[in-house]
Amino acid sequence: MRVLLAEDESRIVSFVQKGLSAEGIAVTVATDGAAALALALSEDFDVMVLDIGLPVLDGFTVLARLRATGSELPVIVLTARDSAQDTIRGLTGGADDYVAKPFSFGELLARIRLRARPDPGSSAGPGELHITAGELRLDLARRQVAFGDAIHDLSAREFALLRVLAEHHRQVLSRTQLLEHVWDMDFDPGSNVVDVYIRYLRQKLGAQAIETVRGMGYRLVT
Missing domain, CATH: 3.40.50.2300 (Response regulator)
Structure with a gap:
C-alpha cells in the first residue's frame, strides 16, 4: 500500500x-x-x-x-x-x-x-455481479459464495459482512467499522453482534478463512 x-x-x-x-x-x-x-x-x-x-x-x-x-x-x-x-x-x-x-x-x-483502494486480489468491476477475493467468489445477485468446491447460501447480514471483508481483502477492519458498514450503527458499539456473525461465517467457510487480529478486528485471509 x-x-x-x-x-x-x-x-x-x-x-x-x-x-x-x-x-x-x-x-x-x-x-x-x-x-x-x-x-x-x-x-x-x-x-x-x-x-x-x-x-x-x-x-x-x-x-x-x-x-x-x-x-x-x-x-x-x-x-x-x-x-x-x-x-x-x-x-x-x-x-x-x-x-x-x-x-x-x-x-x-x-x-x-x-x-484505501481495494486490494488487487479483490475485484468487482462497475456493474459486475461478482466479487472475487482470493479463493472466494461472491455472487451478488444470488447472495451466494463459492469457496473451494462448495457453494454456500448466506443470510442478508452474513453476506453483507462477508462482502465488506472481501472488498477489503487482507485488510484489518475493526468491529466499529464493520458495525458502521453492515448495521449502520443500529447496535451499540459494545455489542458482540459482529463476533456472532463472524462465527456464523466461520462455520460455513472454515475457521481459517477469517483471522482475528487481537485488539484490532478481523480480516479475510483466503
Whole structure:
C-alpha cells in the first residue's frame, strides 16, 4: 500500500510516517498543497491523508482541484477537533473520511486501511455481479459464495459482512467499522453482534478463512 501524506507539521509527519512504515506501508510526504496535488496527479497512491491547513494551496483547494480532474483517489482529511465546519466542508467537497486532531495512530491506521483502494486480489468491476477475493467468489445477485468446491447460501447480514471483508481483502477492519458498514450503527458499539456473525461465517467457510487480529478486528485471509 502507498500513502500520500500531505502535512506541514514536522511532529505529525514524523509520528505518522514512523507508524505507517512499521506497518509495512510506503509513505510519500508533501509539505505544501501544490506539491501534494502534483504528486496525487502524477503518481499511483492507494490513499491520501490531507491536512486542511497546508501552505501554498490549502487542503480544500487541493481536494477541489483533485476531484475536478476526475480523480477517485481516496482522501482522508485532517481537521481541527473543534471545527465542524471544516469537517462538513471537506466531506461535501469530495473527501472520503476525516480524522480530527489530535488523533491516535490506531484510529488513523484503521481509517487508511478502510478507505484505501481495494486490494488487487479483490475485484468487482462497475456493474459486475461478482466479487472475487482470493479463493472466494461472491455472487451478488444470488447472495451466494463459492469457496473451494462448495457453494454456500448466506443470510442478508452474513453476506453483507462477508462482502465488506472481501472488498477489503487482507485488510484489518475493526468491529466499529464493520458495525458502521453492515448495521449502520443500529447496535451499540459494545455489542458482540459482529463476533456472532463472524462465527456464523466461520462455520460455513472454515475457521481459517477469517483471522482475528487481537485488539484490532478481523480480516479475510483466503
